[in-house]
Amino acid sequence: MEEAKGLVKHVVLAKFKDDVSPQKIEELIKGYANLVNLVPPMKSFHWGTDVSAENMHEGFTHIFESTFESTEGVAEYVAHPAHVEFANLFLSHLDKVIIVDYKPTIVRL
Template structure:
């Protein structure tokens, strides 16, 4: 992964399996949000549920966004033992996953 300083976002789009309860989804969200308290490179965590009127979500229902100060921070997060355990436990809840990492850019006019 190319090293990049500046705010870097780690975005995860998911579709939960049909048999996952709302309570299980809430448990997953709480666990995901708690990672920011244990993994130093993870600076912020936000999440939301699709509310688009365009119906272009392709089945993805939730978005999870984490902020880092560099792509190196994302690499450290991905290999962190707390993240590894969390991912192993909760990946079984997911039917579809899409991950995108991007560096914030500004258009100068």
């Protein structure tokens, strides 16, 4: 196994509050995606909703994944004013959240 050179994935599992409209969720997702344009260390952003047949999502409905080139890049992102402003808005609409950062490992067989 080999650690991917420098890459760090920032994963957010989220469950929006029941009273948050689909339109508001869409607006928040667009705001999240726009952070790629505002925070230089953020290299990519992907998102989706849970489609698992195992039903082990614990109520989390949305997954957000950002890619950074280093743990220092994640720290810069977390402290960046655009992220701080967005995070305060985003988190106020969530019922539950889990955030995990990890370094991907490549498995060569």
